[in-house]
Amino acid sequence: MSATVITNIATLVTNDPSLRDPDPLGLVRDAAVVIEGDRVVWTGAASKAPATDNRVDAGGRAVLPGFVDSHSHLVFAGDRTEEFNARMSGRPYSAGGIRTTVAATRAASEAELEATLTRHLAEALRQGTTTFETKSGYGLTVEDEERALRLAARHTDEVTYLGAHVVAPEYADDPAGYVDLVTGAMLDACAPHARWIDVFCEKGAFDGDQARAILTAGRAKGLHPRIHANQLSYGPGVRLAVELDAASADHCTHLTDADVDALANSATVATLLPGAEFSTRAAWPDARRLLDAGVTVALSTDCNPGSSYTSSVPFCVALAVRDMGMTPDEAVWAATAGGAAALRRTDVGRLVPGAYADLVLLDAPSHVHLAYRPGVPLVTGVWRRGVREV
Amino acid sequence: MSATVITNIATLVTNDPSLRDPDPLGLVRDAAVVIEGDRVVWTGAASKAPATDNRVDAGGRAVLPGFVDSHSHLVFAGDRTEEFNARMSGRPYSAGGIRTTVAATRAASEAELEATLTRHLAEALRQGTTTFETKSGYGLTVEDEERALRLAARHTDEVTYLGAHVVAPEYADDPAGYVDLVTGAMLDACAPHARWIDVFCEKGAFDGDQARAILTAGRAKGLHPRIHANQLSYGPGVRLAVELDAASADHCTHLTDADVDALANSATVATLLPGAEFSTRAAWPDARRLLDAGVTVALSTDCNPGSSYTSSVPFCVALAVRDMGMTPDEAVWAATAGGAAALRRTDVGRLVPGAYADLVLLDAPSHVHLAYRPGVPLVTGVWRRGVREV
Numbered sequence: 011m012s013a014t015v016i017t018n019i020a021t022l023v024t025n026d027p028s029l030r031d032p033d034p035l036g037l038v039r040d041a042a043v044v045i046e047g048d049r050v051v052w053t054g055a056a057s058k059a060p061a062t063d064n065r066v067d068a069g070g071r072a073v074l075p076g077f078v079d080s081h082s083h084l085v086f087a088g089d090r091t092e093e094f095n096a097r098m099s100g101r102p103y104s105a106g107g108i109r110t111t112v113a114a115t116r117a118a119s120e121a122e123l124e125a126t127l128t129r130h131l132a133e134a135l136r137q138g139t140t141t142f143e144t145k146s147g148y149g150l151t152v153e154d155e156e157r158a159l160r161l162a163a164r165h166t167d168e169v170t171y172l173g174a175h176v177v178a179p180e181y182a183d184d185p186a187g188y189v190d191l192v193t194g195a196m197l198d199a200c201a202p203h204a205r206w207i208d209v210f211c212e213k214g215a216f217d218g219d220q221a222r223a224i225l226t227a228g229r230a231k232g233l234h235p236r237i238h239a240n241q242l243s244y245g246p247g248v249r250l251a252v253e254l255d256a257a258s259a260d261h262c263t264h265l266t267d268a269d270v271d272a273l274a275n276s277a278t279v280a281t282l283l284p285g286a287e288f289s290t291r292a293a294w295p296d297a298r299r300l301l302d303a304g305v306t307v308a309l310s311t312d313c314n315p316g317s318s319y320t321s322s323v324p325f326c327v328a329l330a331v332r333d334m335g336m337t338p339d340e341a342v343w344a345a346t347a348g349g350a351a352a353l354r355r356t357d358v359g360r361l362v363p364g365a366y367a368d369l370v371l372l373d374a375p376s377h378v379h380l381a382y383r384p385g386v387p388l389v390t391g392v393w394r395r396g397v398r399e400v
Numbered sequence: 401m402s403a404t405v406i407t408n409i410a411t412l413v414t415n416d417p418s419l420r421d422p423d424p425l426g427l428v429r430d431a432a433v434v435i436e437g438d439r440v441v442w443t444g445a446a447s448k449a450p451a452t453d454n455r456v457d458a459g460g461r462a463v464l465p466g467f468v469d470s471h472s473h474l475v476f477a478g479d480r481t482e483e484f485n486a487r488m489s490g491r492p493y494s495a496g497g498i499r500t501t502v503a504a505t506r507a508a509s510e511a512e513l514e515a516t517l518t519r520h521l522a523e524a525l526r527q528g529t530t531t532f533e534t535k536s537g538y539g540l541t542v543e544d545e546e547r548a549l550r551l552a553a554r555h556t557d558e559v560t561y562l563g564a565h566v567v568a569p570e571y572a573d574d575p576a577g578y579v580d581l582v583t584g585a586m587l588d589a590c591a592p593h594a595r596w597i598d599v600f601c602e603k604g605a606f607d608g609d610q611a612r613a614i615l616t617a618g619r620a621k622g623l624h625p626r627i628h629a630n631q632l633s634y635g636p637g638v639r640l641a642v643e644l645d646a647a648s649a650d651h652c653t654h655l656t657d658a659d660v661d662a663l664a665n666s667a668t669v670a671t672l673l674p675g676a677e678f679s680t681r682a683a684w685p686d687a688r689r690l691l692d693a694g695v696t697v698a699l700s701t702d703c704n705p706g707s708s709y710t711s712s713v714p715f716c717v718a719l720a721v722r723d724m725g726m727t728p729d730e731a732v733w734a735a736t737a738g739g740a741a742a743l744r745r746t747d748v749g750r751l752v753p754g755a756y757a758d759l760v761l762l763d764a765p766s767h768v769h770l771a772y773r774p775g776v777p778l779v780t781g782v783w784r785r786g787v788r789e790v
Contacts, residue, residue: 091765094772099727133763133776288722288774325775332678337489373523375481382484384678385715386523387777 014064014396016073017042017056020375023074024053025347025360034343035377036360043073045367048395053361072376074342076140076368076394077323078349078359080168081260081281083314084130084144085123085158088114090315094289108148108176111315115148115158124161130313131165134321136400138389140368141349141358143168143310145208147175152196159203168353170206171197171233174224176215189220193227206257207233211247218246225254234354240264241286252276258308258352263287263295273305279352281308282344284329285318297344298335308348309341328384338381367396404454404786406463407432407446410765413464414443415737415750424733425767426750433463435757438785443751462766464732466530466758466784467713468739468749470558471650471671473704474520474534475513475548478504480705484679498538498566501705505538505548514551520703521555524711526790528779530758531739531748533558533700535598537565542586549593558743560596561587561623564614566605579610583617596647597623601637608636615644624744630654631676642666648698648742653677653685663695669742671698672734674719675708687734688725698738699731718774728771757786 022041029036042059044052052060088111096103106113115123127144134142144166146158155173162169173192181188197207207228211221215238225235235254239247241261248269251259259273260281273280282295300307309326312318320326323345330341350359357365371391372379379388392400412431419426432449434442442450478501486493496503505513517534524532534556536548545563552559563582571578587597597618601611605628615625625644629637631651638659641649649663650671663670672685690697699716702708710716713735720731740749748756761781762769769778782790 089765091768091772095728095768098721098771099729137777285774288718289772291722319773320775321773322775322777328678328775331488332681338485339489375479378481378485381488382481382679383709383711384675385710385712385718385775387527387712 011047012064013044013046013051013062014066015042015044015059015062016066016068016369017059018070019043019056019068019073020070021072021377022053022361023072023342023346023377024362025075025343026362035339043361043369045393045396048367050361050365050367051363053363068371070375072372072374072379074370074372074377075346075359075361076370076392077138077345078141078353078355079134079139079310079313079323080143080258080308080349080352081283081310081312082142082144083147083312084127085146085162086111086115086148086315087118087122087126088315093316094319108316109179111148112150112179116151116154120157120161123158127161127165130321134313135392135394136389137322137324137387138370138392139321139323140392140394141168141353141355142166143170143206143353145170145172146200147172150175150178152191152199155196156199156203159200163203167205169204170208170236171200171204171228172208172210173197173200174209174216174221176210189223192224197227197231201228201231201233204233206236208236208238210238211245211250212238212242213245218250221247221250222254225256229254236260240269248273251278257354261286261295262300263293270300270303270305273300274303279306279308279348281310281352282330282334283310283312283318284326284334285320286312288329289318289320294333296335297330301336301340306348306351307340307344308352309344310349324380324388325385327380331381332384338378342377342380367393369393401437402454403434403436403441403452404456405432405434405449405452406456406458406759407449408460409433409446409458409463410460411462411767412443412751413462413732413736413767414752415465415733416752425729433751433759435783435786438757440751440755440757441753443753458761460765462762462764462769464760464762464767465736465749465751466760466782467528467735468531468743468745469524469529469700469713470533470648470698470739470742471673471700471702472532472534473537473702474517475536475552476501476505476538476705477508477512477516478705483706484709498706499569501538502540502569506541506544510547510551513548517551517555520711524703525782525784526779527712527714527777528760528782529711529713530782530784531558531743531745532556533560533596533743535560535562536590537562540565540568542581542589545586546589546593549590553593557595559594560598560626561590561594561618562598562600563587563590564599564606564611566600579613582614587617587621591618591621591623594623596626598626598628600628601635601640602628602632603635608640611637611640612644615646619644626650630659638663641668647744651676651685652690653683660690660693660695663690664693669696669698669738671700671742672720672724673700673702673708674716674724675710676702678719679708679710684723686725687720691726691730696738696741697730697734698742699734700739714770714778715775717770721771728768732767732770757783759783
C-alpha cells in the first residue's frame with residue numbers, strides 16, 4: 011500500500027493522550043503526518059518524516075483531526091425558515107416546533123429524505139466534519155423511525171434511535187402508551203439499525219422515570235444510552251445519564267452543583283451545543299464551570315431545522331470561546347477528541363498511529379484561527395479515511 | 401454586447417427603493433435578473449424575462465446584491481494570534497495593540513503587503529463581498545501611509561486615509577505635532593490616493609477638537625469624512641460626524657439619546673461592526689434603538705488583525721440578528737444597501753437597471769438563511785461587474 015506524507019505543517023494538533031501533559035492538544039510544530047490506506051501511521055517533526063511515495067505540502071498551515079460532530083438531527087424534511095424569521099423579528103407565528111418537522115418528514119419520500127441527508131453531510135464534510143452522529147426523532151411511528159435509521163445507517167456508523175424526541179401527536183392524550191410503543195414495537199424495529207438510544211428528558215417531553223424506562227429498554231436490546239439533558243430547565247437528565255453510564259449528556263445548559271459533580275465523577279461526557287443557544291437567543295451553557303470541575307466536554311452542532319440549523323463545527327468553536335468561557339485550545343479539543351469521547355471512540359478525533367486518517371487542513375497557520383477568524387471558511391482540505399475529499 | 405439571464409431565482413433581493421414600501425428589500429419571488437456588460441439591465445418575474453444569449457439556472461435559490469463592506473483595515477502585516485489567544489484564555493500578555501501591527505507593517509515589503517491584501521480580498525470575495533472599503537492606519541509615517549493607500553487604490557476605489565488611527569509612537573510626547581503631520585505633509589502625500597479621510601475619535605486616540613481639525617483639513621483637500629466614533633466609550637465622535645456631514649459614523653456602541661437624534665436627522669449612516677464586539681467580548685451596539693429612531697444602519701466586518709479578524713459579512717449578519725436586535729431583512733439590507741449608503745453609492749448594494757452587476761447566489765432558497773444557518777458558507781456564486789468570480 012502506498013503511503014502519503016503531509017508535510018510542512020506549521021501546527022499539527024494530534025490530541026495524542028501521551029502528549030497531553032502539559033499540552034492537551036499534543037501540538038507538534040513544523041510537523042508531518044504519514045497516512046497509509048485509511049490510517050495514520052506516523053506523526054512527528056517534518057525533518058524526521060520517513061520517505062513515502064506521495065507528498066502533500068501543507069504550505070505552513072495547520073492540520074488537525076477531522077471534527078467529530080456527535081449530535082445532529084439530519085433525517086428530516088420541510089422548512090422552518092418562516093418560524094425562525096418570525097422568532098428573530100419579534101413577530102407572532104404559530105410554530106408547531108418539532109411537530110412541524112415530523113409532519114413534513116412523514117410526508118417525504120425516502121429519496122427526498124436521503125437527498126437532504128446527503129446534502130447536509132456533504133456540507134458538513136466541506137467544513138471539516140469527518141465523523142458524525144445522527145438521529146431519528148422526526149418520524150415517531152414504527153415505520154417512520156425505522157426508515158430514518160435505515161437511511162442514516164447507510165451514511166454513518168453513529169446512528170441514534172430517538173423515538174423519544176417528543177410524544178407522537180397520535181399519543182398526545184396517552185404518553186404512557188407512547189412510551190410503551192417506544193420501548194416495544196418501535197424499539198424492535200429500530201434497534202438493528204442503531205448503535206445508540208437517546209431521549210429528550212425535559213418538561214413537556216419525557217420525565218426522569220420515562221427516560222429511565224426508555225434507555226433501560228434500549229440497553230437490553232444492545233443500544234447504548236445518551237440523553238438530551240438539562241437543556242431548557244433544571245431536571246433529572248444529567249444525573250440519569252451518569253446513573254446509566256450514558257456516553258454523553260447533551261446540552262447541559264441548566265446544571266446544579268450536584269449535576270456537575272456527578273458528571274465529573276463519571277465517564278459521561280457533557281456535550282455542549284452552542285448553535286442551539288445562538289439560534290434561540292437562550293443563555294449559554296457554562297463550559298468553564300464544567301472544565302474547572304474536571305468534566306470531559308464535547309462541542310457539537312445539534313444541526314436541525316428548528317433550533318440550530320448550522321452544520322459548522324468551526325462556528326461552534328468560535329461561540330464556545332466567545333461566550334462559554336473555553337480557551338481556543340479547549341474548544342478545538344472538545345470538537346475533535348471531545349466528540350470522539352462522546353461516541354466512546356479512540357480511532358477518530360486524534361492523529362496518532364493507528365487512528366483513522368481523518369484530517370483537516372486550515373488556510374491558517376494555527377488551530378487558534380478557528381476562533382480568531384470567526385465565520386471565515388478556513389477549511390481548505392479534508393481527508394476522510396485517508397482519501398482527500400476537499 | 402451579449403446579455404445573460406440568471407433565472408429560476410426563488411428569492412431575489414433587489415433593494416429597489418421604488419419597491420421599498422412596504423418591503424425594504426424589494427423582494428421578487430420566482431425571479432430573474434438580466435446582466436449585460438458590467439451592469440444589471442432588467443429584473444423581474446422569471447416568466448417575463450427577455451430572451452438572452454446566455455442563461456444561468458439559479459436552481460430555486462436566492463440571489464442578492466453583493467455585500468458592500470464599508471469598513472476594513474486590510475493593509476497590514478504581522479500576526480496577533482497569540483494576543484487573541486491570551487485574551488480569550490484569560491492569560492496575561494503584554495499586547496502592543498495597534499502598535500504591534502504598525503511595527504510589522506512598516507517592516508514589511510510592498511510585495512508582502514500587497515500579497516496579504518489580495519489574499520484577504522479574495523477570501524472576502526468568496527464570501528460574497530463585491531465592494532470593499534479599506535484604510536491606511538498601520539503606517540503612521542508619511543511614506544508608510546502613502547504606500548498603504550497607493551497599494552489599496554490598486555484594488556478598490558473606496559480608499560480611506562486613516563493617518564489618525566493612533567498617535568504614531570515617535571510622537572507619543574507630542575500629539576499636537578502628530579496632528580500637524582497628519583493634516584500637513586502626510587495629508588499632502590496621501591490625498592491623491594484616497595477618497596475618504598477617517599479618524600479614530602476616542603479616549604487615548606484623538607479627541608473631538610483634534611478629530612475636527614483632521615477631518616476639516618482632509619475635506620479641504622477633497623477627501624470626504626467618516627469617523628471611528630463612540631466605540632469604546634461615550635464621546636463627541638457621532639455628533640462631529642453629523643456636524644461635518646460624514647458619510648458614516650462607525651461602531652456607534654456607546655450612544656446618548658442626543659447622538660441617536662443627531663444621526664436620525666442627518667445623512668450620516670451608523671455603521672455597526674459586530675465582529676469587533678464578538679472578538680473582544682464587548683457589549684453589542686443596539687441596532688434596534690437606531691432603527692426605531694429612523695437612523696440608516698450599515699453592517700460591516702471591520703476586518704483587522706487585532707480586534708475583528710473576520711472577513712465574513714454573512715457572519716456579521718447572523719450576529720446582528722442574534723445579538724443586536726435586527727431582523728434578518730434589516731441585517732441583509734444593512735450589509736448591502738446600507739454599506740452602499742455608508743459609501744454614498746447607489747450603483748452598488750442594489751439590483752436595479754443601471755446598477756453594477758454585483759450578485760451573490762446562496763445555496764439556500766432565501767436570504768433569511770444567512771441568519772438561519774449561521775457559520776455555514778452559503779455563498780455558492782459571486783458575480784462582480786458582470787463577471788462570475790465564484
